[in-house]
Amino acid sequence: MPSASLPEALRAAERWLLPGACLACGGGVGPADPLFCPACQGRWRALPEPQCGRCGQPTALLASGCRICAAWPDGLGRARSAVWLDDAARQAVHALKYDGWRRVAPLLARRMAPLVPKHGGVTLVPIPLAAARERRRGYNQAGVLAGALAEAAGLPVAPDWLRRTRDTRTQTALTPEARRANIAGAFSVAAPLRGARVVLVDDVFTTGATLVEAAVTLLEAGAGAVEAVTFARARPPLG
Numbered sequence: 144m145p146s147a148s149l150p151e152a153l154r155a156a157e158r159w160l161l162p163g164a165c166l167a168c169g170g171g172v173g174p175a176d177p178l179f180c181p182a183c184q185g186r187w188r189a190l191p192e193p194q195c196g197r198c199g200q201p202t203a204l205l206a207s208g209c210r211i212c213a214a215w216p217d218g219l220g221r222a223r224s225a226v227w228l229d230d231a232a233r234q235a236v237h238a239l240k241y242d243g244w245r246r247v248a249p250l251l252a253r254r255m256a257p258l259v260p261k262h263g264g265v266t267l268v269p270i271p272l273a274a275a276r277e278r279r280r281g282y283n284q285a286g287v288l289a290g291a292l293a294e295a296a297g298l299p300v301a302p303d304w305l306r307r308t309r310d311t312r313t314q315t316a317l318t319p320e321a322r323r324a325n326i327a328g329a330f331s332v333a334a335p336l337r338g339a340r341v342v343l344v345d346d347v348f349t350t351g352a353t354l355v356e357a358a359v360t361l362l363e364a365g366a367g368a369v370e371a372v373t374f375a376r377a378r379p380p381l382g
């Protein structure tokens with residue numbers, strides 16, 4: 144790993160250029176799998192079928208009916224996640240989000256590509272970060288992911304349709320109700336969407352509160368239908 148004393152920009156450049164070793168196990172990696180070896184990618188566990196037709200939650204975890212998506216707006220039709228947010232997948236998300244490893248995005252997008260709608264006319268829209276946070280990080284991880292997914296799935300991406308109007312405090316420790324209140328009104332749309340079919344892209348699905356708020360904003364701005372796809376999904380609490 145580069146020394147912490149190197150300027151951030153130089154570290155970022157090195158991360159872009161160096162082939163390196165698997166970030167998880169230190170084993171060999173090739174050009175097709177630049178940051179995580181195939182064995183470690185194999186530990187990114189796909190969500191099992193069958194799933195709630197709407198929110199994608201595996202039905203084995205649902206007692207009766209699905210409460211996750213019961214209150215979703217009509218226009219938010221379907222959300223899917225590729226893998227569980229277990230330790231192995233969390234390492235990949237962390238690499239993308241906090242460690243500047245943008246090159247991990249195509250590996251994640253490869254797992255997400257089968258989940259995007261096959262019908263034409265859809266546009267990928269990443270969940271935006273607040274401008275100040277994006278400046279600090281240097282990029283929006285969902286935007287990088289959406290770009291990689293656009294390439295993998297052959298779909299257009301519109302990184303500017305949705306904007307963050309304000310930053311929201313980190314949602315990790317909040318209850319589902321508090322998350323909804325925290326995120327309410329956090330997005331705006333740049334221009335009328337005139338019936339556009341949107342697929343929202345984000346790195347992690349936790350409670351769905353962020354995706355719902357983004358979907359409501361898009362639908363109010365004229366989107367005809369909204370779906371969502373994330374790389375990982377947090378396992379629901381037991382009980």
Ligand SMILES: [Zn+2]
Nearest residue numbers: 165168180183
């Ligand atoms: Zn590995």
Ligand SMILES: [Zn+2]
Nearest residue numbers: 195198209212
């Ligand atoms: Zn559901």
